[in-house]
Structures are given as C-alpha cells and as structure tokens.
Amino acid sequence: MACAVFGIPQPDLAPRWYDLRLCTERPDPAAPATPTPATAGPDGPGFGFSLRAAHGWDALADADTVIVTSVPDACVTGDREIPPALVAELRRAAAAGARMVSLCTGAFALAAAGLLDGRRATAHWSHTADLAERHPLVTVDDSVLYVDDGDVLTSAGVAAGLDLCLHIVRRDLGAQVANQLARRLVVPAHRPGGQAQFVDLSVPVADDDSLAPVLEWATANLERPLTVEELARRARMSPRTFFRRLQAATGTTPLQWLLHQRLALAQSLLEATELPVEQVGERSGLGSAANLRRHFTARVGISPTDYRRAFAARAAGPARRRPPATR
Structure with missing residues (x-):
C-alpha cells in the first residue's frame, strides 16, 4: 500500500513526489536506495516492487514521515516485544518532528514507543481489543477506518491503510492529486476516516x-x-x-x-x-x-x-x- 502510493513517481500529478525508503533491522547493502517499481507494461504503469531494504532503523531519524506498516503477530499477542532498537528510533524520529503513521498492526509499535499515549488511535478491528488491553493510555477506536491526530495517524486493516495513504496525499498535495492517483489505483477517491470498519464494500x-x-x-x-x-x-x-x-x-x-x-x-x-x-x-x-x-x-x-x-x-x-x- 505505502509503496503503491508513495513509491512510484507521478511527475504529471506533482513535480515533487515522495522519496520512499525502506528500513529494516538488517538492511541489505546491495539493495537499491529506493524501492524499485515494476516496469510499465502495455496496460499501464507497473505497481510491483523490489522490497529489499537498503536502510537500517537509524535512517528513520532523517524522515519527514515514518510509516510502520505492520509488526509480527507475536508482537500483537504479547509473546514477543517490539524490538527495543525500533522503539528507540521511533521515539527519536518523533522527537525530531517526523509525522508518525501506522497501518494495521503497526499501531502496536507506535504504542510501545509511547507515541499514542493520550491519543485516539485505531487498528484492524480484530486487534483493537489487544491494543487497548496492552496500552491502556491509548483511546482505541475500533469503529473507524483511520484516525488523523495531526502528527500521528493510524489506520485499520488493508483497504483502510490505502485510504489513509491517500488521505496523506490529499493533505500534502491536495484533493485533485489524490483523486487522480486513486483513479490510477482503481479505488474510491475519498473514504473519510470516520466511516465504519464493519461495512460490506465501499x-x-x-x-x-x-x-x-x-x-x-x-x-x-x-x-x-x-x-x-x-x-x-x-x-x-x-x-x-x-x-x-x-x-x-x-x-x-x-x-x-x-x-x-x-x-x-x-x-x-x-x-x-x-x-x-x-x-x-x-x-x-x-x-x-x-x-x-x-x-x-x-x-x-x-x-x-x-x-x-x-x-x-x-x-x-x-x-x-x-x-x-x-x-
């Protein structure tokens, strides 16, 4: 989702697009510095990527926006902690002024870093009870697609994560750009975050x-x-x-x-x-x-x-x- 929205330059929509960089605990020195989009085919632009991460978690401190896409299931159930090194880098990025974003279970990482304390947040409805139990200082809302709390944004599951990514484009580059990008991705142009998670189809x-x-x-x-x-x-x-x-x-x-x-x-x-x-x-x-x-x-x-x-x-x-x- 994040790669499809932020990782493919769209020069006809905006001259300055996002510079997406993948970060991981064990970066691959041979990986390209930015995600590599698939080659465009006769039916339009390719949306596949090479997801080899060239950057370590320390690169988060240099980002304007940090997106935590998910965490392992064991970190959701409590059988495993969010890696302390990641927690430290998330705190450092937030302190440096980065906008912090989570998609689905990525909220558990932001919560572990204390970045959701005293804030309203969401995650996929099947995990919100665990999030609320493990982090009682977070106001967990399981009835919305995403929550925009200014410098911290959280979303529910897969489709809602795409909604939030498009919402960020809308905030940064305007409704016109977000609407045209949504058409290219063949998704609804705008689903407000307050819509219910429990719906059949958009x-x-x-x-x-x-x-x-x-x-x-x-x-x-x-x-x-x-x-x-x-x-x-x-x-x-x-x-x-x-x-x-x-x-x-x-x-x-x-x-x-x-x-x-x-x-x-x-x-x-x-x-x-x-x-x-x-x-x-x-x-x-x-x-x-x-x-x-x-x-x-x-x-x-x-x-x-x-x-x-x-x-x-x-x-x-x-x-x-x-x-x-x-x-």
Whole structure:
C-alpha cells in the first residue's frame, strides 16, 4: 500500500513526489536506495516492487514521515516485544518532528514507543481489543477506518491503510492529486476516516442490484439538488431500502455521503480553478457561498478562501526536506 502510493513517481500529478525508503533491522547493502517499481507494461504503469531494504532503523531519524506498516503477530499477542532498537528510533524520529503513521498492526509499535499515549488511535478491528488491553493510555477506536491526530495517524486493516495513504496525499498535495492517483489505483477517491470498519464494500460490485451506477451518476451531477427520493428512484428501490443499502455499503447515510462528495469536489475546484467561491458552491452542489463556507470550515477546519491560499502557497513552496521512510 505505502509503496503503491508513495513509491512510484507521478511527475504529471506533482513535480515533487515522495522519496520512499525502506528500513529494516538488517538492511541489505546491495539493495537499491529506493524501492524499485515494476516496469510499465502495455496496460499501464507497473505497481510491483523490489522490497529489499537498503536502510537500517537509524535512517528513520532523517524522515519527514515514518510509516510502520505492520509488526509480527507475536508482537500483537504479547509473546514477543517490539524490538527495543525500533522503539528507540521511533521515539527519536518523533522527537525530531517526523509525522508518525501506522497501518494495521503497526499501531502496536507506535504504542510501545509511547507515541499514542493520550491519543485516539485505531487498528484492524480484530486487534483493537489487544491494543487497548496492552496500552491502556491509548483511546482505541475500533469503529473507524483511520484516525488523523495531526502528527500521528493510524489506520485499520488493508483497504483502510490505502485510504489513509491517500488521505496523506490529499493533505500534502491536495484533493485533485489524490483523486487522480486513486483513479490510477482503481479505488474510491475519498473514504473519510470516520466511516465504519464493519461495512460490506465501499462501492458495491456492478451487478443488477448494485448501487454503483446511481452513485457514479450522482458524483457526475453534484450540482443538481439531489434527494434521497430521486437517487432511490434511479436505483429502482424504495427510499427506505436505498437508505439501508447505502448505509450498509458505505457506513454512512445518503445525505452525509453526498456532503462528502460535494466537499471533495469543492476542494478540487478550489485547487484547480480560479472560480469565485460563489461558483464553487454552485458547481459542487453546496449552494450559496455562505453554505459552502459553513460546511467547508466545519469539515476541513479553514475557510474555502484560506484553503485556496494555503494550497497555492504549499504548491509553490520548497520540496520537503527529508524523505518519508517506511519500516
């Protein structure tokens, strides 16, 4: 997941991509300094990698972002400790200002280093009880896909780890880049971290009873005043059945799903166009500029105007000083 998102340069999406480096307890001196992507084929770019790690754990101290992808099962059950050398390097990286990220059971390593104490965090639901029992100072939430706590981020299992990686790209490079990368990876562009882990599918497979066609139509028509009744009619369901099916498939209600899509579109328009805020509100289906500002500020944390200004400054600013590293 981390390699697929951060390890393949995307020069057409962003001129400065991530410099991913693999770190391990016993590095291979003959390994390439960065992961080696598979050669692109006739059907598109390759996403396989040579995962021989050239760097030791001491390289974590030079990273802007440290991603702990997993730990051995024995470290989850308590039969084996997280290696003290890794714990020390994680603490050193955090103290140096690195953004700390865990995917799935990687949360156990961050917790062992004390980096989750007093924070809300998550892991795969099958391991959250063990995480809570072994680290009582951590507020463990087993009902979300991922938790963004600023400089420390944690995710649930495999698909949620990919969601978190795309969320990081969204934070760093903007919604437009994250959406285009998601299309290349053939995954949903944005699943908010607050969605439930216990869902059937993010977007159901395309069969006769699928919600996928109506959701695709809705995302292409967000400027319209969409209602649950209209979407249900297009899905050939009753409003009650549509509500139940969408909540089971995405972990959220139809109105909240629409709001997420409209805010994501508003972010893209603020990044990629110079449209006035009033037109951004209209095109995204959020209506007036006041309504856009209210929802945008509540969800993103800053106003649309400040978001556009901050994104422009970030896009024009210098490259990150240190490369992300994954353990």
